[in-house]
Amino acid sequence: MTPMTPLTPSGAVRQQGAACAALGSPMYAALCVRVADDLDAGGPTADVLADHRHLRGPDALALRLLGAVHRLVLERRAGVLAAFYPSVGGTWADEAGWAAFRDLLAAEPDAVRAGLDLPPRTNEVGRVAALLGGLLHLPDACRRPVRLHELGASGGLLLRPDHVRCTGPGGTAAGPEDAAVALPDAWTGDVARLRPWPDLEVVLRRGCDLAPVDPTTTDGRTTLAAYTWPDQPERWERLRSALALAARVPAAVEVADAADFAASVDLVDGTTTVLWQAITEQYWSDGTTAGVGRRIEELLDAATPDAPFVHLALEPRRRGDDRPCAVTLRAAWGTGRDERDLGTAAPHGVPVRWG
């Protein structure tokens, strides 16, 4: 196999731009091309990103930059640039929008740099469609009151799956009809695999993050909004409803590395212990990945019929050298160690294709 050449910073930004185009954000797609060109030309972007050029592709440099600038826009600290951001009532325009973006980088480099150190703490409640659907694959033996744990939980918006209504083809649905968060068109593919779990009860909601976001504070809500792409109204609607839910249903997100948190997860008789994660592994150190993997194996070994354990991971995976990366829901439960791929999802969760 030919070793892959690491992408240059501008190459990684261009790749992110292509992903934004594919994911329905023409504004961020256009901005990424401009940012990459400006990086190559040594413009203000190169100066702002100078200390972060070592970041690898998975560290999502482009999304850090776009999130940092969006935060300034939301805080009304970005001057005329706000006129181009649909999230604050503006309208994107390629030429004039880029000129205002570039001017902001040149005028306020430190304010932008302040948002570059942390990975994007996007909290995309659409990903519940995949994780909740994973629970609907569980056999009866695993269907006990759920003690839910999440690695890399950001604001913890995925810790309330029992308050989310997912609907799909053929009348498939999960969650209360009057749920606070609605995910229509959540699923495609082999939806017959989803077995209803109407009395799903979540008795514990615990997550961890290296830098948790508190969705009940103005600062936390601004952070989560900053990582939501400005020209995607359907994601804004999901975020709005998830934030309202978070204000009502508490969930604890602890400051902890994923491996340390995983070590603290235990099994309790009469309950199903679920450990799940979404789009976080790419930011972990090798030690964290190894530590989480070890703990999952221990918990699978320790599980009993009275205290089942389930691991669900929604992460980008390459299934074969010649196949593109796909965000895949991988599951492990029961006494066997079998990992199974249940389906693939759009990076922001919906729709999920089962099978």
Ligand SMILES: C[S@@+](CC[C@H](N)C(=O)[O-])C[C@H]1O[C@@H](n2cnc3c(N)ncnc32)[C@H](O)[C@@H]1O
């Ligand atoms: C892209 S966000 C995804 C958040 C959430 N899982 C979701 O899907 O909406 C990735 C999160 O992983 C967190 N993270 C990165 N490295 C971590 C680590 N070693 N331990 C715990 N959390 C980590 C980041 O702070 C960030 O909030």
